[in-house]
Amino acid sequence: MTQLFDWQGDVGRKWARLHALTDRSFSGLTQQFLDRLEQMPADAILDVGCGAGELSLALSRLRPGARIVGVDVSADLVATAQHRAAGRGGVSFVLADAATWEPGSFQPDLVVSRHGVMFFPDPPQAFAHLRAIAAPGARLAFTCFRDRRLNPWTSELAALLPADYAAPFDPHAPGPFAFADDARVAELLVAAGWRNIRCEALDYAYVAGMGDDPIGEACEFFAEIGPAAPAIAQMRGTPAGDAFDRQLREWLAGHASAGLVAMPAAAWLVTATRD
Numbered sequence: 001m002t003q004l005f006d007w008q009g010d011v012g013r014k015w016a017r018l019h020a021l022t023d024r025s026f027s028g029l030t031q032q033f034l035d036r037l038e039q040m041p042a043d044a045i046l047d048v049g050c051g052a053g054e055l056s057l058a059l060s061r062l063r064p065g066a067r068i069v070g071v072d073v074s075a076d077l078v079a080t081a082q083h084r085a086a087g088r089g090g091v092s093f094v095l096a097d098a099a100t101w102e103p104g105s106f107q108p109d110l111v112v113s114r115h116g117v118m119f120f121p122d123p124p125q126a127f128a129h130l131r132a133i134a135a136p137g138a139r140l141a142f143t144c145f146r147d148r149r150l151n152p153w154t155s156e157l158a159a160l161l162p163a164d165y166a167a168p169f170d171p172h173a174p175g176p177f178a179f180a181d182d183a184r185v186a187e188l189l190v191a192a193g194w195r196n197i198r199c200e201a202l203d204y205a206y207v208a209g210m211g212d213d214p215i216g217e218a219c220e221f222f223a224e225i226g227p228a229a230p231a232i233a234q235m236r237g238t239p240a241g242d243a244f245d246r247q248l249r250e251w252l253a254g255h256a257s258a259g260l261v262a263m264p265a266a267a268w269l270v271t272a273t274r275d
Contacts, residue, residue: 007119012074014224019052019080021221026054026114028204029267033114033143034058036200036269040139042066042110048098048130048142049073049116053081053091059112060091069106071098072116099126102133109135113142115267118178127192131274140194140272144179146201150266153206157228160247162240165231176227185270194272206265208252215252218261219245 006012015022023030037059043066047056050070060068068091072078081093094101099120111130120126130140148155148169154176158166172178179185182199189197209218223232235241255263 007072007074007077012072013076014229016052016074016076016080018221018224019054019077021217022225023052023054024207024210025221025225027207029143029202029265030054030058030114032202032204033141033269034062036271037110037112037141038062040110040141042108042139044106044108044135045069045110045112046071046098046103046106046108046130046134047116048111048113049119050081050093051077051114051116053077053084053093055112055114056081056091056093057085057088060085060088064090066090067106068092069094069103069108071096071101073097099129107133107135109138111138111140111142115143115145115176117142118144118176119174120178121174123178123188124191127189127194131193134274136274138274140189140270140274142270143202143267144185144270145176146182146266146268147180148177150264151206153208153263153265154227156251156263157222157226157248160244160251161228161231162235162244165235165240167227167231179268179270182268182270185268189270189272193274195275196271196273198271200269200271202267202269204265204267205262207260207262209256209261210259212259214256214259214261215249218252219248222248 045068047070050056050072056068056070070093078093078095085091186197208221
């Protein structure tokens with residue numbers, strides 16, 4: 001389970017430091033998401049859990065006349081996003097929790113999130129708050145992972161972990177797969193006052209490594225990013241860790257081709273409207 005304080009601390013620092021790699025891992029999803037968002041007119045866009053700012057910055061290029069505000073709980077990620085946005089008008093980043101943030105005169109007519117909403121500790125409250133601060137008729141559009149079994153980059157990796165290091169999996173706890181059940185997501189959004197909920201399945205390639213040593217890069221990536229990272233860090237320097245490293249490299253070799261380590265990934269694109 002990934003909690004708010006994790007993003008405010010070490011997890012946020014790692015994602016900020018490795019933002020180029022995390023953006024690359026989501027690149028196939030990001031483009032599909034942007035293709036859908038391009039069809040949703042908006043003048044004021046709120047990016048929830050904006051991370052290092054990739055989606056906000058891409059939207060600012062698509063909509064140069066729009067005002068875009070990215071919000072994230074990680075000071076390191078917000079600082080990275082602000083640095084990347086230097087000199088670009090119309091886009092800004094705020095250190096805050098979107099579940100309680102008060103935007104003042106800013107009233108978004110489009111609320112977006114690329115894999116940021118699954119970490120809400122209280123999803124009904126958070127979605128109700130986002131609806132309350134959105135403009136009448138506003139659209140909500142976010143992505144989240146589908147079933148963990150459809151995402152071998154994490155399910156197969158978790159199966160490699162020794163039992164002593166494997167964390168229990170709670171499908172509804174805040175974390176990457178909290179919204180894998182589309183029926184539950186729809187129920188949460190309806191309870192929060194959103195309407196016209198639609199969940200569209202998106203498939204893409206999750207890129208973990210590339211270049212001269214894609215397997216080595218993927219090993220380091222999974223040691224820093226993702227649900228297995230805490231266990232991998234805990235095993236480092238132990239006999240169990242050495243055995244796991246060998247298994248990890250063998251597993252990654254099975255997903256390597258032409259200087260690239262990539263594997264299937266499955267997400268939902270969830271859309272809704274505010275009355």
